Amino acid sequence: MRATARAQPNIALIKYWGKRDGNRNLPAVGSISVTLDELFTTMHVELDGALDLDELHVNGRKSPGLLPRVTQCLDSVLGTDRLRARVISESNFPIAAGLASSASSFAALVVAASAAGGRERTTHELARLAGAASGSAARSLYGGFVELRNDGDSIAVQTILDGESWPMRVIAAVTSTAPKPVSSGEAMEASRKTSPFYARWVEEQDSDLSTARDAITARDFGKLASIAEHNCLKMHSVMWASRPPVVYWNAATIACLERVRQLQADGAAAFFTIDAGPQVKVVCLPGDESQVAEALSNTPGVESVLASGIGAGAALMNGD
């Protein structure tokens, strides 16, 4: 009746932006990400017949605001006639740091909830359940370089290459911990409904995915860098052209991009990506990590820098 699972956030190199079915949270496009390792969320789920309502504690505090999405996810995993649950979530990185805490949280939640309810599920089924709660969470069920594809009226997720086969470091420059002005789900809808570039974004995604997939299997860093930066800037252009516009960046975001261009000019194997927030994530080869981390730390407006390698997918923890 109780279980604990751990999952790592993932960072998209080819982005999920837009939904083809909002009710079932199905993405309009496929995506490719890397699952991190040093950063993680631990999720404990305890089913308790004495509870009248679900309870959620995030990093030691009751969090009623986040509860409806958790309740909905538990219903999808265990059915609506389930026992109520006490859910305890702890992350070892700041939730407001724009590091996709919803991905690690929902990935860990579906694993822990299934085990607490005694349901045997394949990773593929768990990924679909996590994706229904938050699109990017489906990718955190898998480790390494992960591709999510649209598959009929559902999704299919798989590891393209494991992290050991092509080690990389991801350095996140945190430029603001203020709450997001618009959630990614709302911003995606605004893009779909109003951005003149949205249709073209969707149309070009398969070609970007295949370029990135080829770059990963060939371990061609320059090719991956070029397509990942292009795909990221294209996603933000779609948002900027929405009405009203969605601009997540701040001055330090741009300063970090300039810093990455300097690093590249100096010969570093590094590229940037930015999600629905102002933080800049720089992916680099391990030999360039210290140079990248130092350059980002010294960039005006950067509050902190977090580093991680590439890790494994969500997993149940022993001891429960």
Ligand code: DP6
């Ligand atoms: C920009 O997975 O947070 O990070 O499905 O509405 O929960 P919902 O969206 P979410 O969106 C992530 C968007 C992104 C790109 C990505 O991770 O692929």
